[in-house]
Amino acid sequence: MTITVAVDAMGGDVGLKVTVPASIRFLQDTPHVHLILVGDEVAIQEELVRLRAPQERIRVQAASEVVGMDEAPQSALKNKKDSSMRVAINLVKEGQAQAAVSAGNTGALMATARFVLKTIPGIDRPAIAKLMPNMKGLSCVLDLGANVDSSPEQLLQFGIMGAELVSCVLGKTNPTVGLLNIGSEDIKGNETAKQAAELFKESELNFHGNVEGNDIYKGTVDVIVTDGFTGNVALKASEGLAKMIATFLREEFTRSWWTRLCALAAMPVLNRFRERADTRRYNGASLLGLRGIVVKSHGGADVTGFRFALAQAYEEASSNVIGNIADRVADQLQNLKRPESSSTE
Amino acid sequence: MTITVAVDAMGGDVGLKVTVPASIRFLQDTPHVHLILVGDEVAIQEELVRLRAPQERIRVQAASEVVGMDEAPQSALKNKKDSSMRVAINLVKEGQAQAAVSAGNTGALMATARFVLKTIPGIDRPAIAKLMPNMKGLSCVLDLGANVDSSPEQLLQFGIMGAELVSCVLGKTNPTVGLLNIGSEDIKGNETAKQAAELFKESELNFHGNVEGNDIYKGTVDVIVTDGFTGNVALKASEGLAKMIATFLREEFTRSWWTRLCALAAMPVLNRFRERADTRRYNGASLLGLRGIVVKSHGGADVTGFRFALAQAYEEASSNVIGNIADRVADQLQNLKRPESSSTE
Structure with a gap:
């Protein structure tokens, strides 16, 4: 199955300069994925040209607005119907993409995703x-x-x-x-x-x-x-x-020339430790419970971090998380006996 | 002013083998403090002799029971009236000590301290x-x-x-x-x-x-x-x-002989880091809101950690935390205007 991920290219503290290079790297690493970069068409195209992006498996979808990082969720929902965030989620709703990723404002992303995609039957709230x-x-x-x-x-x-x-x-x-x-x-x-x-x-x-x-x-x-x-x-x-x-x-390790020397000696080990403890590897939170995959990247994520958020979305789409949740919720919630009053005492 | 700290010598995962040496070291570091070690008199005396403790500024108070680390607070309160924890708190109540320290069961310590010492007027709960x-x-x-x-x-x-x-x-x-x-x-x-x-x-x-x-x-x-x-x-x-x-x-740093060598080179720096990040230095939580000072040490604290909990109790007693809280609560709660209904909407 081909997986297409819609990317809110404008979201996050940095925006394009992070999302576009991360998207290109992710595309290069992941053979069958397709990406739709959503946002300011001219600016995205410029960035794609500048980075010599491949022409295949990537396209740009125009969106004229951007949700501010501090914008109130309800205001974004009401007033920014052509935001990069919303258009990316619309692509999931319409089936053009199997997942959306945004580093934008969490509250607005949640409100928009809930409004556009709705929750899975049996799930009250994502x-x-x-x-x-x-x-x-x-x-x-x-x-x-x-x-x-x-x-x-x-x-x-x-x-x-x-x-x-x-x-x-x-x-x-x-x-x-x-x-x-x-x-x-x-x-x-x-x-x-x-x-x-x-x-x-x-x-x-x-x-x-x-x-x-x-x-x-x-x-x-x-x-x-x-x-x-x-x-x-x-x-x-x-x-x-x-x-x-x-x-x-x-x-x-940077206290004096002597400690810097120690750091130099320990560098290979410190680098391995740093890699292992690198929080960027765990970037990408899932908005679970919606009828579509939406992954939130940390707003301050860099290229490496945002690429991991894209990978998380891809993994969820390939393994059909939504379908499995829907089945399980239908099963388990139907079978679930509510606790008798005696058992809660 | 002379400060006397009552020590629940039996509390904690280890008990005597931690509390007694920590008490002796604390006594040696802190010129004017007096300590009362509460618990199994014979065992504490043996430990004091074994460690060649000074004879001055330290005495033992017998208590025949020990509160278990997993014991239910209410059970400890009802059934262990001669526990080392309770007797230590009683000493604060009676004015023989200005603070009590225990590494015992948190729930039992809180329940006992609240029962024996009561809360400061104006404080609902510690x-x-x-x-x-x-x-x-x-x-x-x-x-x-x-x-x-x-x-x-x-x-x-x-x-x-x-x-x-x-x-x-x-x-x-x-x-x-x-x-x-x-x-x-x-x-x-x-x-x-x-x-x-x-x-x-x-x-x-x-x-x-x-x-x-x-x-x-x-x-x-x-x-x-x-x-x-x-x-x-x-x-x-x-x-x-x-x-x-x-x-x-x-x-x-212990992955191979090579990384161990790196660790050796970086040892002075790693030691400084370890010292700085050493959680034992921050051991000692205060049960605030009672009419007496009670400090809870981490149950698994070692000698160094428990000594810091003793120091915390001493600092609180010397700076009259309880008196200051009582005054401030009386002032502030009297002056406090309750919010008008309009302001909470």
């Missing part, structure tokens, strides 16, 4: 999911900020979606699912978390039980489910800490 | 607060898990307590306070966070506004306020990530 590195490999964490409050039923839907993402993209059968909480015991946590645990137990998911913040990086489970408020704070705190540690390490 | 490192220095983050749900009013109380802790222990006047949220705009976040922001604005705190997860490590503000669920997840996710990065770094 969630933002990300494959994050841990000691053993990768795990899917969701929701990372699409929803500030989530009901136990919504958390269960997140669990189902995350499990399908892991099954499809990482090829794991029957992945384990954990519910993020402040203690591994059943009695811990707030009411929503407790009720959600009951629902998870009765579902067909491979439910591991409650997990704690450190389990994200321990690799205790394949899927970690939480509400968007907690998930967003955990993700951003992690980003902040990683940056601080990198800064400390750099500061120590 | 919070767990920690001084955490950031790019610029230290900031106080609370609540880290004492409460799973917090009302806007309780979040404000946390803000007041955190600001006093920073003022007293770090000597900062009028510290800045931020409310942890998923976006810096006022409109973001759940209802509690929005209402809390209104209360903070009307308070006498130096309110910076909303902050995000990465601001914890950026050092954007001196005090970061959040509910215990979110705070606990953020703290534990950070601990997990720090461990993962350290593991990656170690793995890369």
Whole structure:
């Protein structure tokens, strides 16, 4: 099957100068993919010529507007009907593309994607999911900020979606699912978390039980489910800490000519470490629960980072994540017995 | 003023073999402090003799029971009235000690401390607060898990307590306070966070506004306020990530004889980095809001870590954190105008 990815070429802190070169590199690496670059046609064409892009498997789709990085989602939805973001999502809706990727404003992207694509039947609200590195490999964490409050039923839907993402993209059968909480015991946590645990137990998911913040990086489970408020704070705190540690390490190695010499000696090792801990490799969060694939790149992503977001979209499209989620939701939600009152006491 | 610190000598994953040597070292470093080691009298005395502890400024107080690390808080409260943890807190209540330190079970410590010491008038519930490192220095983050749900009013109380802790222990006047949220705009976040922001604005705190997860490590503000669920997840996710990065770094430097040689060359720098990033230096979370100082050490803390928890307790006692919180709460809560209904819409 040919996969076509629609790229919001204007989105992100940098825009064209990142999205176009990343698209070209991705095209060169990935034999069968087709790309549609959406945005300012003249500027994109200029950039393609400048970079001597191949003529095949890539085309430009004009869009006259750009959603601002700080623009209110509702304003983007109402007033920017010809934005590069919206046109890219329209291409998915129309079946011209199997996935859209944008480094633009998260809130506007979510609002637009939800409005244009609608949610999968049985899914109340989409969630933002990300494959994050841990000691053993990768795990899917969701929701990372699409929803500030989530009901136990919504958390269960997140669990189902995350499990399908892991099954499809990482090829794991029957992945384990954990519910993020402040203690591994059943009695811990707030009411929503407790009720959600009951629902998870009765579902067909491979439910591991409650997990704690450190389990994200321990690799205790394949899927970690939480509400968007907690998930967003955990993700951003992690980003902040990683940056601080990198800064400390750099500061120590550049303190004097002597420490610079040490750094030089250790360079091959430091480079391998840097590569391994490179957050750009994990760029690309999925807006799960929509009737189409939409991947959000970090707004500040560089060429390497944006290329990984394109790859994430491609993987999801090739492995038919949406179809699998839809089937699983239909199955599991139909079969799901609601908890008897006695079992929640 | 002489400060006496009561030490739950039996608490923690290891117990005596950590708490007693840490206490002796702390005593040697800190000229005027007195310590009361609480627990199994014979075993503590043996350990003191074995370590050739000084005879002065240290005494043992017998307690016949130990609270298990997994024991339910209510069970500890009801059934272990002569536990080392409880007797240490009793010493604070009776004025024989100005602070208590325990590496025991957090839930039991909180329940016992609350029961024995009671909260400061105007404080509904205590919070767990920690001084955490950031790019610029230290900031106080609370609540880290004492409460799973917090009302806007309780979040404000946390803000007041955190600001006093920073003022007293770090000597900062009028510290800045931020409310942890998923976006810096006022409109973001759940209802509690929005209402809390209104209360903070009307308070006498130096309110910076909303902050995000990465601001914890950026050092954007001196005090970061959040509910215990979110705070606990953020703290534990950070601990997990720090461990993962350290593991990656170690793995890369021990991969072969060649990389070990690189590590040897870089050793002085790596050691400085390790020292700087050493989480043991930040061990010791404060149970704020009680009518007495109680510091919780990480259960797995080693001698160095536990010594830092003792130092934290000592700093709080010498700078009269409790008295200052009580005064500030009385002032601010009296002066606080409740938000008009119009302002919260």
